[in-house]
Amino acid sequence: MATRSGNRGSNSTSSTNRKSGGSSSGVSAFKWGESGPIIGAALAGAAIGIAANFGRKFVTQAMSAAAGDWDEVLATEHDMTLAIFDKLLATDQTQTFKRTMLLKQLTHALDKHAHEEEMVIYPALRAAGQKVEADELNGEHGYVKTFLFELDRMERDDPFFLEKVREFRGLVAQHAKMEEEEVYPALKSSLDEEQNANLTAMMNRDGFWQA
Numbered sequence: 001m002a003t004r005s006g007n008r009g010s011n012s013t014s015s016t017n018r019k020s021g022g023s024s025s026g027v028s029a030f031k032w033g034e035s036g037p038i039i040g041a042a043l044a045g046a047a048i049g050i051a052a053n054f055g056r057k058f059v060t061q062a063m064s065a066a067a068g069d070w071d072e073v074l075a076t077e078h079d080m081t082l083a084i085f086d087k088l089l090a091t092d093q094t095q096t097f098k099r100t101m102l103l104k105q106l107t108h109a110l111d112k113h114a115h116e117e118e119m120v121i122y123p124a125l126r127a128a129g130q131k132v133e134a135d136e137l138n139g140e141h142g143y144v145k146t147f148l149f150e151l152d153r154m155e156r157d158d159p160f161f162l163e164k165v166r167e168f169r170g171l172v173a174q175h176a177k178m179e180e181e182e183v184y185p186a187l188k189s190s191l192d193e194e195q196n197a198n199l200t201a202m203m204n205r206d207g208f209w210q211a
């Protein structure tokens with residue numbers, strides 16, 4: 001592996017060469033002619049990476065967006081999130097790697113979901129006059145982050161790990177129930193078809209970038 005000093009050394013050599021060659025060398029410091037294929041390959045690699053990332057986003061987002069209207073998409077995401085909690089609760093103390101992977105998955109699912117709600121749905125709730133409910137739900141998202149923070153700091157084989165996960169699941173399940181059974185039906189029925197369709201489109205757009 002090249003060291004920092006090694007790299008520096010080779011740079012200074014090429015800089016000396018350029019000086020000695022003067023302007024007559026006619027070779028750009030970036031050597032486009034030689035590096036072209038390398039840069040091309042790097043760009044192609046980056047393009048594949050970007051395409052793969054977009055592909056992943058499409059698949060992830062398509063899975064939830066296929067659910068339908070904004071409230072159905074969010075309810076599907078609630079179910080998917082609770083299923084990750086259940087997988088986590090089915091682990092034992094020896095499965096520390098699995099716990100770490102599931103915790104990552106849970107964090108990502110909750111991040112995407114909270115972003116959609118905080119950027120689109122809760123503002124729409126406030127605009128529709130449900131400010132108290134929006135603020136209460138938004139406050140609970142803060143405690144979701146707190147649970148993630150605490151779990152992240154816990155040893156994966158901590159004897160209290162599952163107890164913390166169970167408590168966390170309880171908060172998320174109760175929060176989701178309030179959204180699904182009270183707040184979202186009230187918002188949906190206060191909007192006309194076009195407004196609901198706009199909300200779905202805005203939320204799916206946000207979800208795509210978060211996926």
Ligand SMILES: [Fe+2]
Pocket residue numbers: 114117137141175179
């Ligand atoms: Fe929420």
Ligand SMILES: [Fe+2]
Pocket residue numbers: 074078113117176179
């Ligand atoms: Fe939610």
